[in-house]
Amino acid sequence: MPAKPQRxxxxxxxxxxxxxxxxxxxxxxKAACRRHPELxxxxxxxxxxxxxxxxxxxxxxxxxVNSDPPREDLRAMAPRLRWIQTTxxxxxxxxxxxxxxxxxxxxxxxxxxxxxxxxxxxMGLLMLNAGVPRLAGAQREHRWQPxxxxxxxxxxxxxxxxxxxxxxxxxxxxxxxxxxxAVTRSGDVRAPADEAVPVSRLxxxxxxxxxxxxxxxxxxxxxxxxxxxxxxxxxxxxxLLNIGRAAVVDYDALRSRLAxxxxxxxxxxxFTPEPLPADSPLWDTPGLTVLPHIxxxxxxxxxxxxxxxxxxxxxxxxxxxxxxxxxxxxxx
Amino acid sequence: MPAKPQRxxxxxxxxxxxxxxxxxxxxxxKAACRRHPELxxxxxxxxxxxxxxxxxxxxxxxxxVNSDPPREDLRAMAPRLRWIQTTxxxxxxxxxxxxxxxxxxxxxxxxxxxxxxxxxxxMGLLMLNAGVPRLAGAQREHRWQPxxxxxxxxxxxxxxxxxxxxxxxxxxxxxxxxxxxAVTRSGDVRAPADEAVPVSRLxxxxxxxxxxxxxxxxxxxxxxxxxxxxxxxxxxxxxLLNIGRAAVVDYDALRSRLAxxxxxxxxxxxFTPEPLPADSPLWDTPGLTVLPHIxxxxxxxxxxxxxxxxxxxxxxxxxxxxxxxxxxxxxx
Numbered sequence: 001m002p003a004k005p006q007r008x009x010x011x012x013x014x015x016x017x018x019x020x021x022x023x024x025x026x027x028x029x030k031a032a033c034r035r036h037p038e039l040x041x042x043x044x045x046x047x048x049x050x051x052x053x054x055x056x057x058x059x060x061x062x063x064x065v066n067s068d069p070p071r072e073d074l075r076a077m078a079p080r081l082r083w084i085q086t087t088x089x090x091x092x093x094x095x096x097x098x099x100x101x102x103x104x105x106x107x108x109x110x111x112x113x114x115x116x117x118x119x120x121x122x123m124g125l126l127m128l129n130a131g132v133p134r135l136a137g138a139q140r141e142h143r144w145q146p147x148x149x150x151x152x153x154x155x156x157x158x159x160x161x162x163x164x165x166x167x168x169x170x171x172x173x174x175x176x177x178x179x180x181x182a183v184t185r186s187g188d189v190r191a192p193a194d195e196a197v198p199v200s201r202l203x204x205x206x207x208x209x210x211x212x213x214x215x216x217x218x219x220x221x222x223x224x225x226x227x228x229x230x231x232x233x234x235x236x237x238x239x240l241l242n243i244g245r246a247a248v249v250d251y252d253a254l255r256s257r258l259a260x261x262x263x264x265x266x267x268x269x270x271f272t273p274e275p276l277p278a279d280s281p282l283w284d285t286p287g288l289t290v291l292p293h294i295x296x297x298x299x300x301x302x303x304x305x306x307x308x309x310x311x312x313x314x315x316x317x318x319x320x321x322x323x324x325x326x327x328x329x330x331x332x
Numbered sequence: 333m334p335a336k337p338q339r340x341x342x343x344x345x346x347x348x349x350x351x352x353x354x355x356x357x358x359x360x361x362k363a364a365c366r367r368h369p370e371l372x373x374x375x376x377x378x379x380x381x382x383x384x385x386x387x388x389x390x391x392x393x394x395x396x397v398n399s400d401p402p403r404e405d406l407r408a409m410a411p412r413l414r415w416i417q418t419t420x421x422x423x424x425x426x427x428x429x430x431x432x433x434x435x436x437x438x439x440x441x442x443x444x445x446x447x448x449x450x451x452x453x454x455m456g457l458l459m460l461n462a463g464v465p466r467l468a469g470a471q472r473e474h475r476w477q478p479x480x481x482x483x484x485x486x487x488x489x490x491x492x493x494x495x496x497x498x499x500x501x502x503x504x505x506x507x508x509x510x511x512x513x514a515v516t517r518s519g520d521v522r523a524p525a526d527e528a529v530p531v532s533r534l535x536x537x538x539x540x541x542x543x544x545x546x547x548x549x550x551x552x553x554x555x556x557x558x559x560x561x562x563x564x565x566x567x568x569x570x571x572l573l574n575i576g577r578a579a580v581v582d583y584d585a586l587r588s589r590l591a592x593x594x595x596x597x598x599x600x601x602x603f604t605p606e607p608l609p610a611d612s613p614l615w616d617t618p619g620l621t622v623l624p625h626i627x628x629x630x631x632x633x634x635x636x637x638x639x640x641x642x643x644x645x646x647x648x649x650x651x652x653x654x655x656x657x658x659x660x661x662x663x664x
Contacts, residue, residue: 123458142612146351149631176454278475292467294463
């Protein structure tokens with residue numbers, strides 16, 4: 001009997017504390033293997049939760065899918081490991097990447113969020129334009145308080161971060177006739193925008209926005225970017241949509257600008273910590289809609305992740321460069 | 333000195349009880365006259381409120397702009413009157429039209445609502461798809477309760493009424509990748525839809541809808557159309573958007589289907605009466621977003637009405653058929 005060709009060992013690791021749609025279960029992997037049978041034959045597969053079998057699995061794993069890989073002494077734990085795929089797009093919880101062993105490639109799930117982000121971008125802009133966050137407060141108090149808004153076409157959105165999520169919001173905005181000013185690290189954009197500026201010029205363009213959209217990962221460059229001084233430069237009555245990361249915006253300063261009416265309304269999908277504690281003052285802030293981190297997440301998320309992972313595996317086996325490699329310097 | 337050509341007397345009448353954006357003030361008329369100077373020279377103009385000068389004005393008025401014209405003995409009050417333009421699009425408050433004197437043409441402001449209706453249609457569908465009405469209830473109770481929805485593209489909306497407002501919603505839906513089944517009196521449509529059926533077949537298509545949109549005027553044919561039996565035919569978890577008229581839908585039946593979760597969510601912009609009384613149970617119904625009749629109204633409403641009216645005046649003076657003539661039989 002001829003020797004079997006060497007199989008690659010992939011370990012899928014999930015945290016039961018996360019919502020089910022972000023957990024990789026054995027049935028998810030089996031379904032994905034049925035969609036990719038030729039690649040699946042090349043694999044030995046283990047699936048674990050809450051690190052119950054992680055140490056064992058890593059002794060032989062070549063590949064790992066895991067949003068929270070063990071960072072202490074990873075090379076000693078996982079001598080054969082060469083590729084880690086994270087389950088999520090944002091990897092701010094893993095920064096800095098000084099724990100990543102030499103020879104291990106880290107890829108993220110950036111791009112999985114585009115369809116939902118496009119829907120949510122359109123929804124958020126339209127809700128802000130119509131004043132829905134304020135109207136929800138009036139509903140709570142049984143107050144009939146009509147506020148009439150002009151159509152959204154012709155207004156301007158400043159979109160901070162123009163990766164997959166930001167570009168999806170930009171696409172949604174432009175379909176609504178909204179002019180898009182993209183703000184990126186370099187001022188270059190890979191997706192269509194009406195204007196693009198580097199983040200160093202944010203303070204010069206933010207005052208033109210009817211809507212400010214935060215769609216950036218959390219990096220040392222973006223943390224605290226929308227501080228009190230930057231928020232104060234927003235046009236009176238403008239709206240804020242945050243579907244990026246909470247720590248990009250000073251939420252205390254935002255609350256006081258919402259209370260005074262200087263900022264017309266806000267739709268926030270991201271918080272620190274999550275779940276947002278029941279005693280957070282954000283829940284009852286006038287003009288503020290709290291969404292429970294849902295704007296970019298599709299319930300078919302893991303199925304899409306696994307399809308993406310198999311496509312990347314095909315690249316690996318063909319000796320090609322993987323998609324979505326995280327740049328340790330940029331942090332995304 | 334040659335005799336001046338006969339000027340037409342137009343009287344603009346408003347009700348101070350309505351929101352300012354639906355009142356025609358002298359400054360609005362002056363601004364419109366500056367936009368249409370040649371036509372304005374042909375007019376003698378009076379502007380009144382709350383019928384303070386109405387009886388006097390009608391003694392000589394040829395034309396009137398008024399959402400609530402006097403209906404008793406109008407011909408005796410207004411011997412020269414030949415054209416009434418209503419301020420609003422819906423004229424259900426004026427039905428039946430048996431009071432309209434022979435020789436007086438009634439035109440409505442249908443079409444003024446398209447841009448806002450398109451925005452609001454997209455917003456309502458996206459809010460229903462993302463479960464925002466339920467999430468707003470969770471926010472009220474400080475509950476973090478994520479619900480993940482698939483992208484909206486590929487879903488189906490049944491749009492009841494496909495006039496200017498319905499067609500605008502249909503356009504918005506199709507831009508989001510949503511399939512549109514238009515429901516009209518005859519089954520014919522003047523605007524693009526994926527399918528169109530007569531209202532007599534509503535019960536056969538309503539079960540296919542992820543979203544049911546009411547965008548119809550209130551007529552004897554539409555009153556009570558979405559009664560308990562029809563609502564019971566909706567797909568489990570589907571959403572309802574009403575930007576037409578309240579009395580088309582049985583709101584009590586809707587409330588019980590929202591409470592049981594049979595209907596996923598509702599966004600309602602129209603009520604009987606308006607303003608919605610503070611003690612209405614609708615304010616606190618789970619899964620129900622109350623909007624204060626704002627989805628179709630642009631604050632530039634009167635400016636647009638007056639521009640429309642001047643364009644119609646040009647038709648009148650040229651002996652052409654007016655736009656937006658109300659059909660007394662159909663009632664819109």
